Amino acid sequence: MIPSGTVVIGLGNPLMSDEGIGVYLVNELERRGACPGVCFEDMGTSGTRILHKIANKARAVFVDCAFMGEEPGTMRAFTPEDVASVKKLGHFSTHESDLLVMLELSRLLGECPPQITIFGIEPQSLAQGSSLSPLLAAEVESYLEEITKAVLAPA
Amino acid sequence: MAKKIDINVHHITRVEGHGNIVLKADSGKIEKLEWQVPEAPRFFEAMVRGADYRDIQTVVSRVCGICSISHSFAAIKAIEDALGIEVSAQTAKLRKLAHYSEQMQSHTLHVGYLAAPDLLGVKSVVPLVDSRFELVQAIIKLHRIANNWSDLIAGRTTHPTTFRPGGFSRVPTKKQLADLKAVFVDCVPDLKFVAAVVLDLAAKIPDFKRETEYVALVEPGVYTFYAGNVGSTDSAITVPPQQFESVVNEYVVSQSTAKWAKWHRESYMCGALARFNLNQQYLHPLAGEVAAMFGLRGKLTNPYLNTIVQLVEIVECVEAAIELIDDLVSTGIQEEPLAPITRFGTGAGAVEAPRGILFHRYTFDGQGICQSANMSIPTNQNHANIQHDMEALLPQIIDKTEDEIRLALEMLVRAYDPCISCSTHYLDVSFV
Numbered sequence A: 001m002i003p004s005g006t007v008v009i010g011l012g013n014p015l016m017s018d019e020g021i022g023v024y025l026v027n028e029l030e031r032r033g034a035c036p037g038v039c040f041e042d043m044g045t046s047g048t049r050i051l052h053k054i055a056n057k058a059r060a061v062f063v064d065c066a067f068m069g070e071e072p073g074t075m076r077a078f079t080p081e082d083v084a085s086v087k088k089l090g091h092f093s094t095h096e097s098d099l100l101v102m103l104e105l106s107r108l109l110g111e112c113p114p115q116i117t118i119f120g121i122e123p124q125s126l127a128q129g130s131s132l133s134p135l136l137a138a139e140v141e142s143y144l145e146e147i148t149k150a151v152l153a154p155a
Numbered sequence B: 001m002a003k004k005i006d007i008n009v010h011h012i013t014r015v016e017g018h019g020n021i022v023l024k025a026d027s028g029k030i031e032k033l034e035w036q037v038p039e040a041p042r043f044f045e046a047m048v049r050g051a052d053y054r055d056i057q058t059v060v061s062r063v064c065g066i067c068s069i070s071h072s073f074a075a076i077k078a079i080e081d082a083l084g085i086e087v088s089a090q091t092a093k094l095r096k097l098a099h100y101s102e103q104m105q106s107h108t109l110h111v112g113y114l115a116a117p118d119l120l121g122v123k124s125v126v127p128l129v130d131s132r133f134e135l136v137q138a139i140i141k142l143h144r145i146a147n148n149w150s151d152l153i154a155g156r157t158t159h160p161t162t163f164r165p166g167g168f169s170r171v172p173t174k175k176q177l178a179d180l181k182a183v184f185v186d187c188v189p190d191l192k193f194v195a196a197v198v199l200d201l202a203a204k205i206p207d208f209k210r211e212t213e214y215v216a217l218v219e220p221g222v223y224t225f226y227a228g229n230v231g232s233t234d235s236a237i238t239v240p241p242q243q244f245e246s247v248v249n250e251y252v253v254s255q256s257t258a259k260w261a262k263w264h265r266e267s268y269m270c271g272a273l274a275r276f277n278l279n280q281q282y283l284h285p286l287a288g289e290v291a292a293m294f295g296l297r298g299k300l301t302n303p304y305l306n307t308i309v310q311l312v313e314i315v316e317c318v319e320a321a322i323e324l325i326d327d328l329v330s331t332g333i334q335e336e337p338l339a340p341i342t343r344f345g346t347g348a349g350a351v352e353a354p355r356g357i358l359f360h361r362y363t364f365d366g367q368g369i370c371q372s373a374n375m376s377i378p379t380n381q382n383h384a385n386i387q388h389d390m391e392a393l394l395p396q397i398i399d400k401t402e403d404e405i406r407l408a409l410e411m412l413v414r415a416y417d418p419c420i421s422c423s424t425h426y427l428d429v430s431f432v
Helices: A017-032 A047-054 A099-108 A134-152 B056-063 B068-083 B089-119 B133-154 B174-204 B272-282 B285-293 B303-331 B378-397 B402-415
Strands: A006-011 A039-044 A059-067 A075-078 A083-085 A115-121 B004-009 B020-026 B029-036 B213-218 B229-232 B235-239 B346-353 B356-364 B370-376 B427-431
Touching: A006 A017, A006 A047, A006 A134, A017 A039, A017 A059, A017 A115, A017 A134, A039 A047, A047 A099, A047 B089, A047 B133, A059 A134, A075 A134, A115 A134, B004 B402, B020 B378, B020 B402, B029 B378, B056 B068, B056 B370, B068 B089, B068 B133, B068 B346, B068 B356, B089 B133, B089 B174, B089 B303, B089 B402, B133 B174, B174 B285, B174 B303, B213 B272, B213 B346, B213 B356, B272 B303, B285 B303, B303 B402, B356 B378, B378 B402
Parallel strands: A006 A039, A006 A059, A059 A115, A059 B427
Antiparallel strands: A075 A115, A083 B427, B004 B020, B020 B029, B213 B229, B229 B235, B346 B356, B356 B370
């Protein structure tokens, strides 16, 4: 199957403050309608189901809360090859729903998008509650701008 | 036998959430054996206090990334009970259809991605892509079918968007349902293939039996997931969901941050094995055939068989869904207004989540604002039973090597398919 189309996936739990930043941004991108033809998915904490949403797409973009050792609020774009997962790859737990393991499985199955970008945002707070921390909330527009630019760039 | 055993499985893998197994034994004498759950409490019950009755399912569907449909339905049924809402026959049928999709999603994930590696002696499904490509392909195909099925009826694979107290915000078309049925019919050979592969490996399932109490929903004539009263193998009397607190009798123990439960004896088991023990006579023909292939009949007391019963239930869900679709297509599907509120008060709801019976309760004020909430999740109801199983199992395997004991205990926990906490999933990465 020839890969086609772009999927943008938001991950996280919006009931735990900045844990839900990925879901928040992806829902916001979809609402604004600035990326016609792009498929947006709020995948919440759904782990292995990522595999099916990215299958045979030309490009997959993930937006997620990530501990990267950066200042809270920092967003970084990276590829799977840029990072080593701190989680144990061989021990595969769906709770941790290790995105990198899913991408590896997808690759082995021959259906992984050739182009993958992960936007990681360093959280300030993972407390119970459905609002973002003030620090991340103030950065939303700049996150959206950067992600939109990447999504609209030619493959 | 001067053997010291010191096992500390910190965060058992291939279960959702964090659980520890701690075992200390010396010369065959067991000094400590504990199934520990160190997860921090998550306070979802407090988070819905003050919420409008229309918003609760959206919040509670985020309790779990695996069983968000079950949490939505337990909540919606409790809300409808509290607000005196009677849903249409079409709504009840569509909900059952959506609910089957989640059972298939979750069971395929557990049988295929999490339990199969144990039976095949590898640590995850990833190496199986090389060694058992056809099996992995069939599992992925079935999992994908279940996901697309949820998408169609629930509006989204995870965290559903179409469910409302009183009905649906959007219903599928006849054509979409007919197409879905064709997919089900097409996947029957894949179901048989996976069952045959697992049957070949069945000799590796530990032969351990411990009779306990089994608790599940029961409904006359149906292998039920969505409706019914609470039944037990220890009693002929069933209990309506409204009295669920008298079933779970939650209590606190020092080894676990999760509550434990007991009903007629010191612990009980819920989940696929319990459902089978109470409802096996109502399985559809092919599901019955798969159960017979594995010799499953009568009261099953080997907890490791929970995984095999999940396989039977995948088939049951597909067959029951085909029947439901035929029914829906023949009676016709139409958009319906939401059923109205007739009162404000307290109500409870129960459904079978993939891992077992799930209860929600809510109380509302006269404006439909939630005043209090209570949830009792299946994994918590199983913790005490896991501990008692371990205590019965260990003396039977104490002479084995430490690695063999560790694997047997881990497989026991994984057989319960516990979902300790999947509310967070953040990435933890370092750049290379």
